[in-house]
Amino acid sequence: MKIAIAQFKSKLGAVDENFSTAEKLISAAQNSDVILLPELWSTGYYPTPVENFADADGRRTKQFLRELARNFSVNIIGGSVIVNDCGKIFNRCYVADRRGEIVAVYDKTHLFSFADEEKIFTAGDKISTVELDGVTCGLAICYDLRFPEFFRKLALAGTEIIFVPAAWSLKRLTPRQILTKARAIENQVFVVFANSSGKSEVINPRGEIVTEVDAGEKLLFAEINLSERVEVIATMNLLADRNLNVDA
Secondary structure, eight states: OEEEEEEOOOOTTOHHHHHHHHHHHHHHTTTSSEEEOOTTTTTOSOOSSGGGGOEETTHHHHHHHHHHHHHHTOEEEOOOEEEEETTEEEEEEEEEOTTSOEEEEEEOOSOOGGGTGGGTSOOOOSOOEEEETTEEEEEOOGGGGGOHHHHHHHHHTTOSEEEEEEOOOGGGHHHHHHHHHHHHHHHTOEEEEEETTSOOEEEOTTSOEEEEOOSSSEEEEEEOOHHHHHHHHHHOOTTTTOOOOOOO
8 A cells, every 4th residue: 555644834824825735745646545644734733713713514624635535536534624513623534535535534532631622622532444445544643642542442443554643743752753653563553644743654563664754844655565464463463362351
């Protein structure tokens, strides 16, 4: 599977300009199988008051993703955007398949209290997986990365690749680089991390960096060989070896 990460730092509140940047990068990556955008790419992280920048029911975002996915026959994991859904504000990810259909929706589950997200956004309450070109993919957003039980639920649901759009500060780069590797190793999955601030990366199930990139507006390409995951599991099947018969 050919993966493309569209890494760019959106201009705060400049929605039209950010949509144009996303379209340019998606167009340049159209020969990929899956394109991943970062967190809150349409607005930046995050303009206030948030309600003034929210996409009502995600209509503009969904139409944008549908058209580009259908025109280029590519799967697009649309990072995340601010969505007003019946008066509640969500940090939401939409996924469009090659036919231009919205095939998955995920709302950020773990809200970053350090940035007061819990005061503004409504937390998601369920995991989301989607099959793209026959591959089971899981969705997470930024701060979700710090919660191993969340990623384990995705792994138990059969995910082979977990896509993580983020707006992760490079001031906290070291823990993030450890966490992407840990989530990949302990769940024996590929982790694809698209960060608006830079240092996007793809990690294999051994916890090794497949590819990474520095800061700036860039496209990062990677070829994911899923047989590598099969080989890792054949050697040491962590999910099968779990022993839950432990007293609290």
